[in-house]
């Protein structure tokens with residue numbers, strides 16, 4: 678399985694890749710020259726980070742192999758990330774529904 682790496686010369690350190698990475702394996706300010714890096718043993722090759730990079734500087738490393746126990750840990754981190762995202766969305770939807778219901782009741786009181 679491939680992992681990805683960041684071209685340190687091209688990275689503008691915007692942070693978009695780090696925000697979307699489900700295994701939180703993209704780190705920042707770890708290189709000493711204000712760029713992001715991928716810690717490859719946490720990469721599950723999901724491909725989510727590549728299209729969000731505004732300067733297209735995230736590339737595959739096809740010949741890198743992640744040890745099975747590290748890959749399992751990374752997959753577990755991704756599952757936790759996905760569950761957290763689902764919970765956040767449910768919480769946001771609940772706030773919107775409560776707000777709409779409150780506004781509707783206020784509208785009814787003034788009608």
Ligand code: SF4
Nearest residue numbers: 698720721723724726
């Ligand atoms: S390919 Fe997926 S797991 Fe790997 S660094 Fe990008 S977003 Fe993270």
Ligand code: SF4
Nearest residue numbers: 688689691692694730
């Ligand atoms: S999205 Fe691209 S430019 Fe932005 S921090 Fe990540 S690798 Fe660097």
